[in-house]
Amino acid sequence: MFGFHLDYYFCCVLAVSGLLFILVAYRKSSLSVMPYCLGFILVLAAAILFFNTENRIVNDYQGGLDANEQIVLFALSALTALIIRKLSSAGKRIIRKNIN
Protein backbone atom coordinates (compact mmCIF):
# COMPACT_ATOMS: atom_id res chain seq x y z
CA MET A 1 0.00 0.00 0.00
CA PHE A 2 2.18 2.87 1.34
CA GLY A 3 5.37 1.09 2.38
CA PHE A 4 5.91 -1.38 5.21
CA HIS A 5 6.15 1.12 8.08
CA LEU A 6 3.08 3.13 7.13
CA ASP A 7 1.06 -0.01 6.40
CA TYR A 8 1.88 -1.37 9.86
CA TYR A 9 1.00 1.96 11.45
CA PHE A 10 -2.37 2.28 9.66
CA CYS A 11 -3.34 -1.31 10.36
CA CYS A 12 -2.47 -0.87 14.05
CA VAL A 13 -4.56 2.33 14.19
CA LEU A 14 -7.46 0.33 12.70
CA ALA A 15 -6.99 -2.55 15.15
CA VAL A 16 -6.71 -0.29 18.22
CA SER A 17 -9.79 1.66 17.04
CA GLY A 18 -11.67 -1.65 16.92
CA LEU A 19 -10.46 -2.48 20.41
CA LEU A 20 -11.63 0.93 21.67
CA PHE A 21 -15.14 0.22 20.35
CA ILE A 22 -15.15 -3.02 22.36
CA LEU A 23 -13.66 -1.30 25.43
CA VAL A 24 -16.18 1.52 25.53
CA ALA A 25 -19.07 -0.93 25.19
CA TYR A 26 -17.56 -3.15 27.90
CA ARG A 27 -17.07 -0.24 30.32
CA LYS A 28 -20.65 0.91 29.80
CA SER A 29 -21.81 -2.73 30.22
CA SER A 30 -23.62 -2.26 26.93
CA LEU A 31 -26.07 -5.01 26.06
CA SER A 32 -26.00 -4.16 22.36
CA VAL A 33 -23.95 -6.59 20.25
CA MET A 34 -23.25 -3.95 17.58
CA PRO A 35 -20.17 -2.23 19.09
CA TYR A 36 -18.58 -5.60 19.93
CA CYS A 37 -19.17 -6.87 16.37
CA LEU A 38 -17.88 -3.64 14.85
CA GLY A 39 -14.79 -3.83 17.05
CA PHE A 40 -14.02 -7.43 16.11
CA ILE A 41 -14.60 -6.67 12.41
CA LEU A 42 -12.17 -3.72 12.56
CA VAL A 43 -9.48 -5.81 14.28
CA LEU A 44 -9.93 -8.64 11.77
CA ALA A 45 -10.00 -6.21 8.83
CA ALA A 46 -6.71 -4.70 9.99
CA ALA A 47 -5.04 -8.13 10.04
CA ILE A 48 -6.48 -9.16 6.67
CA LEU A 49 -5.52 -5.82 5.08
CA PHE A 50 -1.99 -6.09 6.42
CA PHE A 51 -1.29 -9.63 5.26
CA ASN A 52 -3.20 -9.62 1.97
CA THR A 53 -1.69 -6.52 0.39
CA GLU A 54 1.98 -7.56 0.29
CA ASN A 55 4.41 -10.23 1.45
CA ARG A 56 4.94 -9.43 5.13
CA ILE A 57 7.21 -12.35 5.98
CA VAL A 58 10.45 -10.46 5.42
CA ASN A 59 13.54 -9.93 7.54
CA ASP A 60 14.09 -6.52 9.17
CA TYR A 61 17.14 -5.77 6.99
CA GLN A 62 15.12 -6.61 3.86
CA GLY A 63 12.38 -4.07 4.50
CA GLY A 64 10.58 -5.55 7.53
CA LEU A 65 10.34 -3.99 10.97
CA ASP A 66 12.74 -4.66 13.81
CA ALA A 67 11.50 -4.92 17.42
CA ASN A 68 12.24 -1.27 18.30
CA GLU A 69 10.42 0.06 15.25
CA GLN A 70 7.45 -2.16 16.05
CA ILE A 71 7.23 -0.85 19.62
CA VAL A 72 7.46 2.81 18.56
CA LEU A 73 4.97 2.43 15.69
CA PHE A 74 2.50 0.49 17.83
CA ALA A 75 2.64 3.10 20.60
CA LEU A 76 2.14 5.90 18.07
CA SER A 77 -0.77 4.10 16.45
CA ALA A 78 -2.43 3.51 19.85
CA LEU A 79 -2.07 7.21 20.64
CA THR A 80 -3.50 8.14 17.23
CA ALA A 81 -6.49 5.83 17.71
CA LEU A 82 -7.15 7.35 21.14
CA ILE A 83 -7.00 10.89 19.75
CA ILE A 84 -9.33 9.96 16.88
CA ARG A 85 -11.75 8.44 19.42
CA LYS A 86 -11.63 11.58 21.59
CA LEU A 87 -12.13 13.89 18.61
CA SER A 88 -15.04 11.88 17.26
CA SER A 89 -16.84 11.81 20.63
CA ALA A 90 -16.23 15.57 21.06
CA GLY A 91 -17.62 16.12 17.56
CA LYS A 92 -20.70 14.03 18.39
CA ARG A 93 -21.28 16.05 21.56
CA ILE A 94 -21.10 19.35 19.64
CA ILE A 95 -23.52 18.10 17.00
CA ARG A 96 -25.99 16.93 19.69
CA LYS A 97 -25.74 20.30 21.46
CA ASN A 98 -26.44 22.15 18.23
CA ILE A 99 -29.46 19.94 17.44
CA ASN A 100 -30.92 20.52 20.92
Place this chain on the structure above:
Amino acid sequence: MQDFIRTIIDFDQKLFLAVNSMVGTSSIIDSSARIIGSDYVVPVFLSLILIFLWYKETSILRKFKARLTVLNSIFTLLGACSIVFILNQFLFRERPFDLLEANLIFYAPTDSSFPSNSVAAVVGLAIPVFKTYRKIGYLMLSSGLCLAFCRIYVGIHFPGDVLGGILTALVSFFLSTVLMNLFSRQLYLSLLIFEKWKWLKIVRL
Protein backbone atom coordinates in the same frame (compact mmCIF):
# COMPACT_ATOMS: atom_id res chain seq x y z
CA MET B 1 28.45 -34.28 31.02
CA GLN B 2 29.27 -33.79 27.33
CA ASP B 3 27.46 -37.02 26.49
CA PHE B 4 24.42 -35.78 28.37
CA ILE B 5 24.43 -32.48 26.43
CA ARG B 6 24.92 -34.38 23.15
CA THR B 7 21.89 -36.59 23.98
CA ILE B 8 19.74 -33.53 24.70
CA ILE B 9 20.82 -31.83 21.45
CA ASP B 10 20.09 -35.02 19.47
CA PHE B 11 16.65 -35.29 21.06
CA ASP B 12 16.03 -31.61 20.30
CA GLN B 13 16.95 -32.12 16.65
CA LYS B 14 14.77 -35.23 16.37
CA LEU B 15 11.83 -33.37 17.88
CA PHE B 16 12.40 -30.47 15.47
CA LEU B 17 12.48 -32.80 12.47
CA ALA B 18 9.29 -34.53 13.62
CA VAL B 19 7.44 -31.19 13.66
CA ASN B 20 9.12 -29.63 10.62
CA SER B 21 8.59 -32.74 8.44
CA MET B 22 4.86 -31.94 8.42
CA VAL B 23 5.55 -28.95 6.15
CA GLY B 24 3.99 -29.40 2.71
CA THR B 25 1.11 -31.63 3.77
CA SER B 26 -1.38 -28.74 3.52
CA SER B 27 -0.81 -25.34 1.96
CA ILE B 28 -3.47 -23.79 4.24
CA ILE B 29 -1.64 -24.99 7.39
CA ASP B 30 1.69 -23.81 5.94
CA SER B 31 0.48 -20.29 5.20
CA SER B 32 -1.35 -20.08 8.56
CA ALA B 33 1.84 -21.13 10.36
CA ARG B 34 3.82 -18.50 8.41
CA ILE B 35 1.36 -15.77 9.44
CA ILE B 36 0.99 -16.84 13.10
CA GLY B 37 4.75 -17.36 13.40
CA SER B 38 5.45 -13.91 11.94
CA ASP B 39 6.59 -10.94 14.03
CA TYR B 40 3.25 -9.17 13.78
CA VAL B 41 0.16 -11.25 14.63
CA VAL B 42 0.74 -12.57 18.16
CA PRO B 43 2.73 -9.57 19.50
CA VAL B 44 0.06 -7.13 18.26
CA PHE B 45 -2.75 -9.35 19.60
CA LEU B 46 -1.10 -9.49 23.04
CA SER B 47 -0.51 -5.73 22.99
CA LEU B 48 -4.19 -5.19 22.23
CA ILE B 49 -5.08 -7.34 25.25
CA LEU B 50 -2.74 -5.22 27.41
CA ILE B 51 -4.49 -2.04 26.21
CA PHE B 52 -7.82 -3.70 27.06
CA LEU B 53 -6.56 -4.50 30.58
CA TRP B 54 -5.22 -0.96 31.02
CA TYR B 55 -8.60 0.63 30.34
CA LYS B 56 -11.16 -2.03 31.24
CA GLU B 57 -11.70 -1.26 34.94
CA THR B 58 -13.65 1.74 36.21
CA SER B 59 -13.14 1.52 40.01
CA ILE B 60 -9.84 3.01 41.16
CA LEU B 61 -8.54 -0.02 43.11
CA ARG B 62 -9.20 -2.51 40.33
CA LYS B 63 -7.81 -0.04 37.82
CA PHE B 64 -4.51 0.17 39.73
CA LYS B 65 -4.32 -3.60 40.05
CA ALA B 66 -4.84 -4.05 36.30
CA ARG B 67 -2.36 -1.31 35.42
CA LEU B 68 0.32 -2.72 37.70
CA THR B 69 -0.14 -6.06 35.93
CA VAL B 70 0.27 -4.35 32.54
CA LEU B 71 3.41 -2.56 33.76
CA ASN B 72 4.77 -5.86 35.08
CA SER B 73 4.17 -7.38 31.64
CA ILE B 74 6.02 -4.56 29.91
CA PHE B 75 8.97 -4.76 32.34
CA THR B 76 9.10 -8.56 31.95
CA LEU B 77 9.17 -8.17 28.16
CA LEU B 78 11.98 -5.61 28.33
CA GLY B 79 13.91 -7.78 30.82
CA ALA B 80 13.49 -10.89 28.67
CA CYS B 81 14.76 -9.08 25.56
CA SER B 82 17.74 -7.73 27.53
CA ILE B 83 18.60 -11.22 28.86
CA VAL B 84 18.42 -12.65 25.32
CA PHE B 85 20.64 -9.80 24.08
CA ILE B 86 23.24 -10.48 26.80
CA LEU B 87 23.12 -14.27 26.22
CA ASN B 88 23.63 -13.74 22.49
CA GLN B 89 26.95 -11.97 23.19
CA PHE B 90 28.32 -15.19 24.72
CA LEU B 91 26.71 -18.06 22.89
CA PHE B 92 25.61 -18.62 19.34
CA ARG B 93 23.53 -21.55 18.17
CA GLU B 94 22.99 -22.05 14.49
CA ARG B 95 19.48 -22.10 13.10
CA PRO B 96 17.96 -25.48 12.26
CA PHE B 97 17.92 -24.72 8.52
CA ASP B 98 21.73 -24.27 8.68
CA LEU B 99 22.38 -27.60 10.40
CA LEU B 100 19.78 -30.02 9.15
CA GLU B 101 17.83 -30.67 5.99
CA ALA B 102 14.92 -28.62 7.25
CA ASN B 103 11.94 -27.33 5.28
CA LEU B 104 12.29 -23.57 5.57
CA ILE B 105 9.05 -21.72 4.69
CA PHE B 106 9.97 -18.46 6.44
CA TYR B 107 12.66 -15.83 6.00
CA ALA B 108 16.10 -16.90 7.21
CA PRO B 109 17.08 -15.03 10.41
CA THR B 110 20.81 -14.50 10.96
CA ASP B 111 20.96 -14.08 14.77
CA SER B 112 21.42 -16.85 17.34
CA SER B 113 18.73 -19.49 17.49
CA PHE B 114 19.01 -19.98 21.29
CA PRO B 115 17.09 -18.69 23.18
CA SER B 116 14.10 -17.72 21.06
CA ASN B 117 13.74 -13.94 21.37
CA SER B 118 10.16 -13.79 20.10
CA VAL B 119 9.00 -16.59 22.44
CA ALA B 120 10.75 -14.93 25.40
CA ALA B 121 8.98 -11.66 24.53
CA VAL B 122 5.45 -13.00 24.09
CA VAL B 123 5.62 -15.39 27.06
CA GLY B 124 7.09 -12.52 29.06
CA LEU B 125 4.03 -10.45 28.21
CA ALA B 126 1.68 -13.30 29.15
CA ILE B 127 3.08 -14.56 32.49
CA PRO B 128 2.25 -11.52 34.69
CA VAL B 129 -1.27 -11.41 33.26
CA PHE B 130 -1.64 -15.16 33.87
CA LYS B 131 -0.71 -14.63 37.51
CA THR B 132 -3.46 -12.02 38.05
CA TYR B 133 -6.18 -12.78 35.48
CA ARG B 134 -6.36 -16.51 34.82
CA LYS B 135 -8.76 -16.56 31.84
CA ILE B 136 -7.06 -13.76 29.90
CA GLY B 137 -3.71 -15.22 30.94
CA TYR B 138 -4.62 -18.62 29.46
CA LEU B 139 -5.58 -16.90 26.20
CA MET B 140 -2.29 -14.98 26.10
CA LEU B 141 -0.16 -17.99 27.05
CA SER B 142 -1.84 -20.22 24.48
CA SER B 143 -1.24 -17.57 21.79
CA GLY B 144 2.42 -17.45 22.84
CA LEU B 145 2.74 -21.23 22.69
CA CYS B 146 1.00 -21.22 19.33
CA LEU B 147 3.63 -18.76 18.05
CA ALA B 148 6.34 -20.99 19.52
CA PHE B 149 5.00 -24.10 17.75
CA CYS B 150 4.65 -22.21 14.45
CA ARG B 151 8.25 -21.01 14.63
CA ILE B 152 9.41 -24.62 15.02
CA TYR B 153 7.08 -25.74 12.24
CA VAL B 154 8.33 -23.13 9.73
CA GLY B 155 11.94 -24.18 10.39
CA ILE B 156 13.58 -21.31 12.28
CA HIS B 157 13.76 -22.64 15.85
CA PHE B 158 14.56 -25.87 17.68
CA PRO B 159 12.19 -26.87 20.50
CA GLY B 160 15.12 -26.26 22.89
CA ASP B 161 15.26 -22.60 21.78
CA VAL B 162 11.59 -22.23 22.63
CA LEU B 163 12.18 -23.80 26.05
CA GLY B 164 15.10 -21.42 26.55
CA GLY B 165 12.82 -18.51 25.63
CA ILE B 166 10.22 -19.60 28.18
CA LEU B 167 12.87 -19.98 30.92
CA THR B 168 14.25 -16.53 30.04
CA ALA B 169 10.75 -15.06 30.37
CA LEU B 170 10.33 -16.75 33.78
CA VAL B 171 13.65 -15.37 35.06
CA SER B 172 12.73 -11.93 33.75
CA PHE B 173 9.30 -12.14 35.42
CA PHE B 174 10.95 -12.96 38.75
CA LEU B 175 13.37 -9.99 38.43
CA SER B 176 10.61 -7.66 37.29
CA THR B 177 8.35 -8.63 40.22
CA VAL B 178 11.20 -8.06 42.71
CA LEU B 179 11.95 -4.65 41.16
CA MET B 180 8.28 -3.68 41.14
CA ASN B 181 7.95 -4.59 44.83
CA LEU B 182 11.02 -2.46 45.58
CA PHE B 183 9.63 0.55 43.74
CA SER B 184 5.93 0.02 44.49
CA ARG B 185 5.43 3.49 46.06
CA GLN B 186 6.91 5.25 43.04
CA LEU B 187 4.80 3.11 40.70
CA TYR B 188 1.59 3.94 42.58
CA LEU B 189 2.53 7.62 42.45
CA SER B 190 3.13 7.43 38.68
CA LEU B 191 -0.24 5.73 38.19
CA LEU B 192 -1.90 8.41 40.31
CA ILE B 193 -0.28 11.13 38.19
CA PHE B 194 -1.48 9.34 35.04
CA GLU B 195 -5.00 9.27 36.49
CA LYS B 196 -5.20 12.85 37.74
CA TRP B 197 -2.91 15.08 35.68
CA LYS B 198 -5.03 17.15 33.31
CA TRP B 199 -2.42 17.20 30.53
CA LEU B 200 -2.69 13.42 30.28
CA LYS B 201 -6.45 13.61 29.72
CA ILE B 202 -5.90 12.84 26.06
CA VAL B 203 -4.59 9.34 26.83
CA ARG B 204 -7.42 8.50 29.24
CA LEU B 205 -10.54 6.83 27.91
